Amino acid sequence: MASISIRNLTKRYGNFTVIPDLNLEIADHEFVVFVGPSGCGKSTLLRIIAGLEPISSGDLYIGDKRVNGVQAARRDIAMVFQDYALYPHMRVYDNMSFALELRGTPKAEIDARVKRAAALLHIEPYLDRKPKELSGGQRQRVAMGRAIVRNPKAFLFDEPLSNLDAKLRGQVRAEIKALSQELKTTMVFVTHDQIEAMTMADRIVVLQSGTIQQYDTPETVYERPANQFVAGFIGSPAMNFFPVEWHEERAVLSQGGTVVPLDGETTGRLSKAGNAVLGIRPEHFAVATDAADGIAINVKLVEPLGSDTLIHFDLASASAIARVDPALRPKVGDRINLRPQPGKTHLFDSASGQVLR
Amino acid sequence: MNDAANTDRWIRWLNTLQLVLAGVVIMAPTVWMVLSSFKPSFEVTAYPPTMIFSPTLENYVALTKTTPFLSYALNSLIVTVGSTALGLLFGIPAAFAVSWTRISWPAILTLAARMAPGTLFLLPWYVMFRQIGMIGSYTALILSHAVITLPIVIWVLLPSFDGIPRSVFEAAQVDGCSVTRILWRIALPLVASGVAVSAILAFVFSWNYFLFALVLSNGDTKTLIAAAFNFIGEGSTQWGALMAAATLIALPPLVLAALVQRWLVSGLTLGAVKG
Numbered sequence: 001m002a003s004i005s006i007r008n009l010t011k012r013y014g015n016f017t018v019i020p021d022l023n024l025e026i027a028d029h030e031f032v033v034f035v036g037p038s039g040c041g042k043s044t045l046l047r048i049i050a051g052l053e054p055i056s057s058g059d060l061y062i063g064d065k066r067v068n069g070v071q072a073a074r075r076d077i078a079m080v081f082q083d084y085a086l087y088p089h090m091r092v093y094d095n096m097s098f099a100l101e102l103r104g105t106p107k108a109e110i111d112a113r114v115k116r117a118a119a120l121l122h123i124e125p126y127l128d129r130k131p132k133e134l135s136g137g138q139r140q141r142v143a144m145g146r147a148i149v150r151n152p153k154a155f156l157f158d159e160p161l162s163n164l165d166a167k168l169r170g171q172v173r174a175e176i177k178a179l180s181q182e183l184k185t186t187m188v189f190v191t192h193d194q195i196e197a198m199t200m201a202d203r204i205v206v207l208q209s210g211t212i213q214q215y216d217t218p219e220t221v222y223e224r225p226a227n228q229f230v231a232g233f234i235g236s237p238a239m240n241f242f243p244v245e246w247h248e249e250r251a252v253l254s255q256g257g258t259v260v261p262l263d264g265e266t267t268g269r270l271s272k273a274g275n276a277v278l279g280i281r282p283e284h285f286a287v288a289t290d291a292a293d294g295i296a297i298n299v300k301l302v303e304p305l306g307s308d309t310l311i312h313f314d315l316a317s318a319s320a321i322a323r324v325d326p327a328l329r330p331k332v333g334d335r336i337n338l339r340p341q342p343g344k345t346h347l348f349d350s351a352s353g354q355v356l357r
Numbered sequence: 358m359n360d361a362a363n364t365d366r367w368i369r370w371l372n373t374l375q376l377v378l379a380g381v382v383i384m385a386p387t388v389w390m391v392l393s394s395f396k397p398s399f400e401v402t403a404y405p406p407t408m409i410f411s412p413t414l415e416n417y418v419a420l421t422k423t424t425p426f427l428s429y430a431l432n433s434l435i436v437t438v439g440s441t442a443l444g445l446l447f448g449i450p451a452a453f454a455v456s457w458t459r460i461s462w463p464a465i466l467t468l469a470a471r472m473a474p475g476t477l478f479l480l481p482w483y484v485m486f487r488q489i490g491m492i493g494s495y496t497a498l499i500l501s502h503a504v505i506t507l508p509i510v511i512w513v514l515l516p517s518f519d520g521i522p523r524s525v526f527e528a529a530q531v532d533g534c535s536v537t538r539i540l541w542r543i544a545l546p547l548v549a550s551g552v553a554v555s556a557i558l559a560f561v562f563s564w565n566y567f568l569f570a571l572v573l574s575n576g577d578t579k580t581l582i583a584a585a586f587n588f589i590g591e592g593s594t595q596w597g598a599l600m601a602a603a604t605l606i607a608l609p610p611l612v613l614a615a616l617v618q619r620w621l622v623s624g625l626t627l628g629a630v631k632g
């Protein structure tokens with residue numbers, strides 16, 4: 001168990017800089033999720049922590065020890081790989097006991113630990129099988145088991161759920177979270193699935209092009225995104241964005257000039273900035289009964305999800321989505337008045353994308 | 358539909374023809390050699406070859422009586438096993454290192470050495486080994502034959518090692534394995550059939566190679582194949598005994614190949630390891 005501290009880290013492949021200058025503090029026992037689009041450097045960062053990838057410059061501390069030049073084998077970290085990377089020639093049991101055996105753990109203790117991990121992950125019936133005799137989900141559990149029999153300083157996961165079907169994924173997601181609460185070990189989990197990020201993390205690192213866009217709790221990242229990238233990346237369906245202006249003492253859409261009813265605080269910020277990008281999540285539209293209260297839209301497409309209904313519409317020559325009460329039973333072609341819920345709107349700088357506070 | 362069936366039949370017929378032709382080309386001399394070894398000596402060179410004869414072991418008896426055949430065979434075995442072991446000892450770690458580091462020039466170099474004609478090495482070796490008084494020693498022969506075995510081991514194993522997913526090695530590193538341990542505990546078991554194939558190929562090539570032994574051996578350490586070479590043109594060539602010798606020399610490689618033919622195919626097609 002240990003904290004992880006990354007200071008002024010850069011990583012280059014030849015002339016290509018993957019990570020320009022990164023600082024990150026992960027506390028002891030913390031469950032941190034790296035999330036970001038494909039190619040943003042999540043795996044690279046994880047592999048640097050594991051010691052599988054050398055650092056170009058900067059420092060990496062695990063606990064209070066600087067580990068820059070320390071081999072992976074000596075970092076005492078457990079990692080679950082995206083393709084599981086089980087040892088094909090070893091039985092499940094031996095896959096799990098291998099690391100302990102290398103450390104000279106007594107046979108009886110190895111056996112106890114393997115059995116305990118197998119019970120936790122429901123893989124006891126498969127201990128004598130070879131990896132190729134297992135399903136994808138079972139292999140995934142073995143890969144997890146191989147990590148948790150050890151008592152490492154930290155667990156690293158690289159998209160371990162991406163090969164599972166939706167149902168199993170949800171199940172294993174819950175298991176990992178329960179496990180993290182039981183083991184109380186530092187965990188770093190890489191994913192590009194923002195639902196995984198939201199549900200499991202103590203804190204989320206949102207990465208783009210090797211730079212941290214925001215590092216905060218899931219609630220904060222969702223409720224108060226630091227910039228337009230984070231706002232658009234976290235949340236599903238994604239946040240709607242409309243360019244807006246302060247025009248004749250009112251907030252209007254830059255395209256078409258429709259008046260947008262905003263709360264007083266947001267209005268104040270816009271009046272200072274002059275223009276901005278307005279962000280509204282689909283779930284933060286309210287349906288207004290009075291036409292003067294909202295923005296009139298035409299329903300273009302309806303997606304009933306059961307618990308909610310999504311309506312697609314065009315506004316200011318962009319497509320947008322609102323999440324509404326299914327009791328409303330909207331139909332294609334209906335004219336509906338939508339109003340942003342007070343206190344739930346975001347304004348971003350038109351040029352930099354940074355949130356306006 | 359009939360057309361397709363016809364084409365199919367034609368292709369099958371051509372395939373058979375091809376196999377038969379290949380079989381004849383490869384098998385005919387072998388069969389001739391084996392049959393001749395059992396003929397009375399006056400019939401061996403008869404033309405046209407006699408097809409019906411009363412088989413005799415006289416050539417084999419003559420071979421063991423007139424030549425130290427068994428001690429030559431032992432020499433061959435010592436040199437071949439020694440050089441194969443040497444080839445494996447250095448070839449396995451070398452192939453793994455090349456695969457691990459992806460630095461390939463050492464492998465290319467060994468291949469180039471293997472492709473160069475043996476005569477290129479022979480003269481310097483002869484001078485060198487004579488200066489240190491090792492001409493005629495098993496050590497000199499085993500060392501020289503390692504030039505045959507080492508590249509075979511490296512080049513048969515390299516693709517096998519390359520076929521192991523990188524992440525399996527990385528998982529082992531994270532589990533606490535040093536690189537040497539990864540080779541012995543993870544990589545080697547996964548390429549076991551490749552090792553067997555490389556060992557057999559190295560054995561066969563080393564067994565069959567005669568040039569180095571011709572020059573670097575002496576009367577006591579001469580290998581079978583080099584000795585057999587001497588049978589020809591020693592006054593009146595004893596064709597019958599020569600056929601018997603050739604048959605016996607060809608036996609170990611053939612038996613080995615037959616024993617492991619299934620492995621040989623899968624090892625040569627280099628099935629990647631699927632986790």
Ligand SMILES: Nc1ncnc2c1ncn2[C@@H]1O[C@H](COP(=O)(O)OP(=O)(O)OP(=O)(O)O)[C@@H](O)[C@H]1O
Binds near residue numbers: 013039043045
């Ligand atoms: N060995 C390498 N040599 C050169 N470039 C590399 C190498 N490994 C990764 N990269 C580059 O580094 C960048 C980050 O890669 P990385 O694998 O960390 O992305 P990621 O965030 O994990 O993406 P994904 O979600 O697709 O797994 C990518 O642009 C990739 O092309």
Ligand SMILES: [Mg+2]
Binds near residue numbers: 044
């Ligand atoms: Mg990745």
